[in-house]
Amino acid sequence: MRTVKHPEERKNDILNAAQVLFSTKGYQQTTIIDILKAVGIAKGTFYYYFTSKEEVMDAIIDRIIKADIIVAKRIAADPNLPVVDKLFHIIMAQSPKQGSNKQGMIEQFHQPSNAEMHQKSLIKAIKELSPVLADVIQQGVEKGTFQTKYPQETVEFLLASAQVIFDEGLFQWTAEESIHRALAFIDLLESSLHAEKGSFSFLLKRLTGEGDENNQ
């Protein structure tokens, strides 16, 4: 007997299967036929939800970013956490788990042929994450931990620069170069937010990739 699934559930099944295929087989190498087979649905069912493979990828990116934003907002709203700790937890929560589908997606973005997708996800991440981080910065301004006239805009510049410079697909830094960039970025955060020296030292490990296996 065929199971009748709720449309949202069916859509999620397609996204789950496609995400696994994209991160294991590769986006370019995955066909819509592969997705149909993996979900066990007919072509018509697929086209009821999506018009192309690209649209599936867009929906996967949206879903990953939305999930990140939910976590980030929860942390930002915690009344008991100091602002620097909030930033720490939000940034750490963005890191993909080793071997996760999110990590697989990021590897796909590093293929030159997927540059358009990479660009879309970069812009989307800046647009969605910046207001949440700006809210935390603003809390810090009110508490006197930070000082800036432009929380929203400063966060946008910081996010954009970090996403470009620390992207392993765009720049292949040596270990030493990577440490210098991490130190410089920490310095940039502290100076732009007029934060106390050392406030962002927690980022050193995160940015140089050390201790990534311990991420949540």
Next chain:
Amino acid sequence: MRTVKHPEERKNDILNAAQVLFSTKGYQQTTIIDILKAVGIAKGTFYYYFTSKEEVMDAIIDRIIKADIIVAKRIAADPNLPVVDKLFHIIMAQSPKQGSNKQGMIEQFHQPSNAEMHQKSLIKAIKELSPVLADVIQQGVEKGTFQTKYPQETVEFLLASAQVIFDEGLFQWTAEESIHRALAFIDLLESSLHAEKGSFSFLLKRLTGEGDENNQ
């Protein structure tokens, strides 16, 4: 009688013709046949220099960035110019002239299908321009105008963030949003380089697109 041209000259003819075609007709819409016709050469001559249309585009990007770097280096080496003026002139020299081929190229990068090319040119510009700007920042550090432990790395972050946030293809800011980002970026420059307040106010016009028609 056929003119025998020097290989470098012939190569430049191809690049010139392709650049005009790419910026008028569009990169996607231009075929290799169009380029052959415009230069008046045979297919074999084209393939002697390039293996694909993409390679022609790469060479055009290289040529634009190289020309910018020559100008930037000349300004950086001027012993009579104060460091802030050097930065002013280098940044202003990067702006494409209205109606120039460079401007046409930038418009091509804004097509989503040209994201790979856009990304390549962004990375190349950061890699090539950052050492020249870092040299000027270092001169400023020695003169006491600026203060930073990481001139090279800080310049990379600043260039990367500006290239993303001020890219009209990636973000469509309203006039007001654009002014806020310009003010925030000026603030970011001044705080990260510990420069005197107002040092980078000259950028306001440049970043909000005002007065672009007067650019050299």
